[in-house]
Amino acid sequence: MTDPGLSRVALMTGAGRGLGRVMTLALLRHGVRVVLTSTDLQSLQDTIIESGAPPTQARALVGDLSMPKECTRIAQDALAIWGRIDILVNNAGLGTTSIRANLLENPFRFWEVDRPTFEKFFEVNSTAPYFLAALFAPQMISRGWGRIVNNTTSLDTMLRFAVYGGSKAALEAHTASMARDLEGTGVTANVLVPGGGAATRMVEGLGLPMESFISPEVMAAPIVWLASEASDGVTGRRFIARDWDPKLPPERAAEISGAPVAWTGFGSKGMHPAKAMK
Numbered sequence: 001m002t003d004p005g006l007s008r009v010a011l012m013t014g015a016g017r018g019l020g021r022v023m024t025l026a027l028l029r030h031g032v033r034v035v036l037t038s039t040d041l042q043s044l045q046d047t048i049i050e051s052g053a054p055p056t057q058a059r060a061l062v063g064d065l066s067m068p069k070e071c072t073r074i075a076q077d078a079l080a081i082w083g084r085i086d087i088l089v090n091n092a093g094l095g096t097t098s099i100r101a102n103l104l105e106n107p108f109r110f111w112e113v114d115r116p117t118f119e120k121f122f123e124v125n126s127t128a129p130y131f132l133a134a135l136f137a138p139q140m141i142s143r144g145w146g147r148i149v150n151n152t153t154s155l156d157t158m159l160r161f162a163v164y165g166g167s168k169a170a171l172e173a174h175t176a177s178m179a180r181d182l183e184g185t186g187v188t189a190n191v192l193v194p195g196g197g198a199a200t201r202m203v204e205g206l207g208l209p210m211e212s213f214i215s216p217e218v219m220a221a222p223i224v225w226l227a228s229e230a231s232d233g234v235t236g237r238r239f240i241a242r243d244w245d246p247k248l249p250p251e252r253a254a255e256i257s258g259a260p261v262a263w264t265g266f267g268s269k270g271m272h273p274a275k276a277m278k
Helices: 020-031 041-050 067-080 115-143 156-162 165-181 216-224 251-255 261-268
Strands: 009-013 033-038 060-064 087-092 146-150 187-193 237-240 258-260
Touching: 009 020, 009 165, 020 033, 020 041, 020 087, 020 115, 020 216, 033 067, 041 060, 041 087, 060 067, 067 115, 087 115, 115 165, 115 187, 146 165, 146 216, 146 261, 156 237, 165 187, 187 216, 187 261, 216 251, 237 251, 237 261, 251 258, 251 261, 258 261
Parallel strands: 009 033, 009 087, 033 060, 087 146, 146 187, 187 237
Antiparallel strands: 237 258
């Protein structure tokens, strides 16, 4: 696989913990320069220290994507560090347990979610990723190469959880539109998800053992491939990291773990996926 090398620069949102931390460490190990951002400076610094990367390869940038003006400011500050962003990984997100920790025992209903909470979920999970992509896409297109990778969620989760599901479904649909609009530019747009609940802070409070969830480490191999020249031309796909076999050649692993983004084939038939699979 072609190493992206220090000529490539990534912006990883939600980089200090969980899936973002794993993907950040993987990209840094493969020589990518990474701008790490989240609301918590200490977690970003801890990730950089763990990686052993020098300031010439890893820089922390604090910002709150729930604030509309912050999205533009983060993009501007990220571009100012090394003058470019080649790889955007929209990983930051609000999870269902931020509404109610014990939701398995005491689930919330859609009418129990107030408007400020609703708007914050969409701002972080859908709107900010959309506009970050929009802010970076033109300069990616001008160089003829770029990557947009969005972390959404599984279809059953979209349909099960109010607000969270809708905000992630919106990002899934946005990704399909991005891939279509970027066709032929050298810039790709794809979805990468763990394939179920991952052992991160988002599942704390559910009352289930952490070992019952997917290891965040499954995200490492696919993000490295997606960020490399080996994935040139691969766009409009959703990859399930749980199904990615790092023992296989990356192209084969991608084939096995990938499918059309936003279940495009089902949508074009006007049929619900569950019915189409019968």
